[in-house]
Amino acid sequence: MSTVDAARAQAAGAVLAIEEVVRTHGDGENAVHALRGITMTVAPGELVAVMGPSGSGKSTLLHLAGGLDQPTSGRILVEGTELGRLNRKQLAQLRRRSVGYVFQDFNLVPALTAAENVALPRELDGVSSRKARREAVAALAEVGIDDLADRFPDDMSGGQQQRVAIARALVGERRLVLADEPTGALDSVTGESVMVLLRNRCDAGAAGVLVTHDARLAAYADRVVFLRDGLMVDESVYRAPTEALTR
């Protein structure tokens, strides 16, 4: 996609726009080119999977999209705001307000209940605890586990914990969820239900980026982007199923 297209997609309301992004670690002879010019956008309601072998740059891409790392060149925009123009405080605020993360190992705070885990980013953002709690329970209801709101992570199954993590990623006004191998620690049927959930949250208007090496999970995405050595080599866009397969 050209910069012009990216600008157009952004104007059309892309939640995430990555423009000509290069990320190089070190310099001179020891330079490692993690990303060598990536352009992509993710619109509301869209789930994009990024596939590639270890070292292809997919985790770097996710870190950059979440503002956890800065590109060597190029721009990253989250809901129209260019991350490179923000100071540390503004960036931290944007990360809290606009971006949610889902990790392989759930990353819930063990001393907090499900509802408290989900409410945490909102409280950090200055929302009153009563309102944060209300939002948290609503977010848990959206992932089908509001009845577990007062349980601690250790008393929940892996699948339930990951549902809490997805609720936390999308609580409040947040519309961008970045998922790094979110079902890696789950069995295949539970993992599938977590993917269905992530898919449903995107269908409901969130924008998702899923990093995985698992084709079965990537297949839930609208687009699958293939990275090799820091470059996008191909893309598989979902089309309507072939007639032979419809029933």
Place this chain on the structure above:
Amino acid sequence: MSVRHGLLALLAEQPRYGYELRGEFESRTGATWPLNVGQVYTTLARLERDGCVTATPASESGQQYYEITAAGRAEVTAWFTTPVRRESRPRDELAIKLALAVGNDDIDITAVIQAQRTDSLRALQDYTRLKQQAGPPDATADVAWLLVLDAMVFQTEAEVRWLDHCESRLVQAARQRAPRGATTAPTRTSPQATR
């Protein structure tokens, strides 16, 4: 996949007539392996010749029902309990294609692999959508359809993993062939650097 065993399995449940067999087969397998009605009748004729089914006299509405015999039941049981041997499937064109591409300098094998991978991912995306459209698995036909879709999903996933593996192997082979210090080997960033 043998039509013979598919029809026998359906007849083991209850007597059925030709059109019904075709309809039932397609509803169970989601039309993954479409049958034409001619195939159904020639197969039924062979099953009757082999003593696996008997045809009952035509009903008033002209439908001829087929009933499974003890021999037919034994055959269908044997089919269900015998694992499908990989070598009984048709030759794997893709493996043959890649094997032949390895020795051909005019062919960019990485491109062959990527084209296949993109194609397989598209198929996976299709199957995944179909699974989501299938609805809750409460009816027998829906569960059967989901299992068939799952089979296609896992087979395709295995193919993609195998393609990933082929690519890694080729990168490794290229590195070993390249002289020490050469810059022509594919550049790879270290995983540690990106995490």
